[in-house]
Amino acid sequence: MSALHALSATEIRRKVAARALSAEEVTKAHLERLKAVEPRLDAYLVVLEERALARARALDQALAEGRPAPPLAGVPVALKDVLDVEGLPTTCGSRILEGYRPPFTATAVARLEAAGAVVIGKTNMDEFAMGSSTENSAYKKTKNPWDLGRVPGGSSGGSAAAVAAGTAPIALGTDTGGSIRQPAALCGVVGLKPTYGRVSRYGLVAFASSLDQVGPLARSVEDVALAASVLCGHDPLDSTSAPVPVPDFTAVLGGGARDARVGVPWGFLEHGVDEGQLARFREALGVLEKAGARLVDVELPHLPHAIATYYIVATAEASSNLARYDGVRYGLRARQPADLGGLYGQTRDRGFGPEVKRRIILGTFVLSSGYYDAYYLRAQKVRTLIRRDFEEAFRACDVVAMPTSPVPAFRFGEKTEDPLQMYLADIFTVPANLAGIPGLALPCGFVGGLPAGFQLLGRPFDEETLLRLGAAYQAETDHHRRSPKL
Amino acid sequence: MPKVTVETVDHVARLARLSLSEEERVLFARQLDQILEYAESIQALDTKAVEPMSHAFTAGAFREDVPREGLPRDRVLESAPDAQDGLFRVPRVIGG
Numbered sequence: 001m002s003a004l005h006a007l008s009a010t011e012i013r014r015k016v017a018a019r020a021l022s023a024e025e026v027t028k029a030h031l032e033r034l035k036a037v038e039p040r041l042d043a044y045l046v047v048l049e050e051r052a053l054a055r056a057r058a059l060d061q062a063l064a065e066g067r068p069a070p071p072l073a074g075v076p077v078a079l080k081d082v083l084d085v086e087g088l089p090t091t092c093g094s095r096i097l098e099g100y101r102p103p104f105t106a107t108a109v110a111r112l113e114a115a116g117a118v119v120i121g122k123t124n125m126d127e128f129a130m131g132s133s134t135e136n137s138a139y140k141k142t143k144n145p146w147d148l149g150r151v152p153g154g155s156s157g158g159s160a161a162a163v164a165a166g167t168a169p170i171a172l173g174t175d176t177g178g179s180i181r182q183p184a185a186l187c188g189v190v191g192l193k194p195t196y197g198r199v200s201r202y203g204l205v206a207f208a209s210s211l212d213q214v215g216p217l218a219r220s221v222e223d224v225a226l227a228a229s230v231l232c233g234h235d236p237l238d239s240t241s242a243p244v245p246v247p248d249f250t251a252v253l254g255g256g257a258r259d260a261r262v263g264v265p266w267g268f269l270e271h272g273v274d275e276g277q278l279a280r281f282r283e284a285l286g287v288l289e290k291a292g293a294r295l296v297d298v299e300l301p302h303l304p305h306a307i308a309t310y311y312i313v314a315t316a317e318a319s320s321n322l323a324r325y326d327g328v329r330y331g332l333r334a335r336q337p338a339d340l341g342g343l344y345g346q347t348r349d350r351g352f353g354p355e356v357k358r359r360i361i362l363g364t365f366v367l368s369s370g371y372y373d374a375y376y377l378r379a380q381k382v383r384t385l386i387r388r389d390f391e392e393a394f395r396a397c398d399v400v401a402m403p404t405s406p407v408p409a410f411r412f413g414e415k416t417e418d419p420l421q422m423y424l425a426d427i428f429t430v431p432a433n434l435a436g437i438p439g440l441a442l443p444c445g446f447v448g449g450l451p452a453g454f455q456l457l458g459r460p461f462d463e464e465t466l467l468r469l470g471a472a473y474q475a476e477t478d479h480h481r482r483s484p485k486l
Numbered sequence: 487m488p489k490v491t492v493e494t495v496d497h498v499a500r501l502a503r504l505s506l507s508e509e510e511r512v513l514f515a516r517q518l519d520q521i522l523e524y525a526e527s528i529q530a531l532d533t534k535a536v537e538p539m540s541h542a543f544t545a546g547a548f549r550e551d552v553p554r555e556g557l558p559r560d561r562v563l564e565s566a567p568d569a570q571d572g573l574f575r576v577p578r579v580i581g582g
Contacts, residue, residue, distance in 0.1 A: 099565065099567070100565045101564065101565055102565075103557050103558070103561035103562055103564070103565075104557065195542075195543075196541075196542035196543060197542065197543045210540060210541045210542065236549060239547050239548070239549065240541065240543070240547065242543055302531070304527070305527055305528050305531065307524075308524060308525035308526075308527055308528050309528060311521065311525065312525060312528075319502060323502075323503075326503070327567060328566075328567075328574050328576055329562075329565070329566055329574055330565040330566060330567075331565070331567070332567070333567035333568065337577060338577075339577055339578075339579075340576055340577050340579050341503070342505075342577075343576065343577055344503040345503055345504060345505035346505055348502075348503060348504050348505070349504060349505040349506065349507075352504075354510070357504060357506070357510065357514070358514055358517060358518075360502050360504060361495060361498050361499060361502065361504070361514055361518060362518055362521060364498045364501050364502040365490075365494070365498045365518065365522075368497075368498060368501060374529070375522075375525070377538055378528055378529070378531075378533060379528060380538035380539055380540060381533035381536040381537070381538050381539070382528050382531060382533065382536075383538070383539040384536050384537055384538065384539040385531065385533070385536060387539060387542075419517055419521065420517075420520055420521055420524055423521070435542070436541075436542020436543060460542070460543065
């Protein structure tokens with residue numbers, strides 16, 4: 001592919017900075033690509049053609065006047081529709097936010113735009129980021145670019161599909177229990193969930209506040225590192241954002257894998273992983289070993305409890321966070337309710353889809369009188385045990401490697417009837433959110449024509465090691481260079 | 487573990503200000519029962535001496551208490567389904 005939409009963000013930035021390409025040309029090429037493939041993919045909820053072209057021209061003008069090129073000059077980006085941009089709709093894939101136009105911009109988005117990125121649209125997602133297939137969107141079903149009969153994963157399914165299809169070289173997603181990494185795996189792209197606190201959550205609509213984290217998806221580790229260097233950093237507007245220095249993540253990419261200790265929790269991988277997926281995972285470990293990494297066995301004894309813990313903690317936080325959607329201040333309002341109680345109840349009944357209601361009910365239950373200690377408090381304690389498991393593992397290794405998803409992309413409707421089956425698909429991704437540690441998901445080949453993936457999990461604030469090993473892996477493989485035929 | 491019944495769902499839905507359809511009440515009771523049965527595994531763990539974890543990192547959670555401008559009122563009210571005289575309008579609460 002030599003088309004402009006096939007260029008990496010790194011190449012686009014280099015060419016725009018050298019004025020060999022204009023930001024406008026790049027933006028137009030991506031909008032054209034989008035028009036060609038979007039009718040089949042349904043990855044976007046809104047395309048911001050005029051705004052994007054205006055921004056691109058303004059950037060070209062600034063460069064023509066001799067201003068220095070910022071780190072993402074002219075790079076088109078897509079935003080998961082859970083991030084606020086002042087004056088544009090934010091839907092979170094939900095009917096309940098219909099008509100809402102936030103009066104502020106998310107810090108993550110502001111940082112991208114200040115770095116010269118061009119926002120081309122907002123992408124589809126599971127309602128309020130609750131789901132693993134993007135089927136819970138109230139608006140449309142996003143298709144997997146590798147097989148239009150299958151889901152792109154979720155909840156950042158629109159962002160993953162957009163990157164895989166070449167409509168944007170970088171997209172933002174959010175990861176509460178795997179929502180960046182799992183769709184990245186199912187669509188064959190790279191996704192980084194940074195350490196909790198690395199990226200500001202200001203302007204991110206909350207799902208589970210102690211787990212939510214914003215991060216980039218792209219087709220290469222190099223592009224993910226480029227985006228992460230811009231996104232990460234302390235923000236006084238988010239009290240949970242960490243005052244920890246941010247390195248230039250692209251500077252470590254040539255460091256190789258020599259002597260890195262890669263921990264593999266084989267005991268945890270014995271059950272329920274698709275055979276083809278497991279074979280690709282073993283091959284990926286082989287590649288890292290050949291590049292000089294050492295494999296070590298690690299135990300993470302409490303991980304079998306991660307799904308139960310996660311679905312208690314996350315739904316409890318969600319039930320509290322989603323109390324604000326009551327038809328009073330923004331979004332949908334039920335027509336002609338009898339009284340204020342009716343206004344709340346009817347607005348929420350009409351505005352929320354089934355998965356959101358299910359989670360509000362579960363979360364309210366585990367917090368309710370008589371059940372709080374047995375469920376919510378106990379889950380918080382098990383969360384500590386899971387975090388300790390990782391602390392213990394990181395004494396013996398520098399990163400932990402696991403498959404990202406137990407299975408490749410599944411068919412539409414395959415798991416929607418049984419919510420527990422859908423939840424179990426998050427088994428390898430939720431532990432990183434519970435522990436607060438970073439995770440990098442990488443494509444590692446194919447199973448029956450569908451992308452397979454694995455992830456590297458690291459110590460808190462050690463994204464550098466993940467990205468360095470990820471780059472070493474991609475230097476030896478070309479899975480990430482393959483693109484779907486659309 | 488207690489069996490989740492339709493009555494449990496009704497009670498919780500009331501707490502959460504959710505009006506549910508008959509179909510949803512029955513479906514959610516069955517599904518929640520299933521999910522909680524699965525989550526029962528954590529009851530067997532020994533957590534006596536374990537501190538609960540509410541957040542991954544808490545550094546930086548405090549800031550100086552300095553007053554600053556809030557969002558402009560008219561911009562905030564633009565997204566309101568009903569507003570009047572610079573206020574959110576809701577159905578009558580008292581004396582209806």
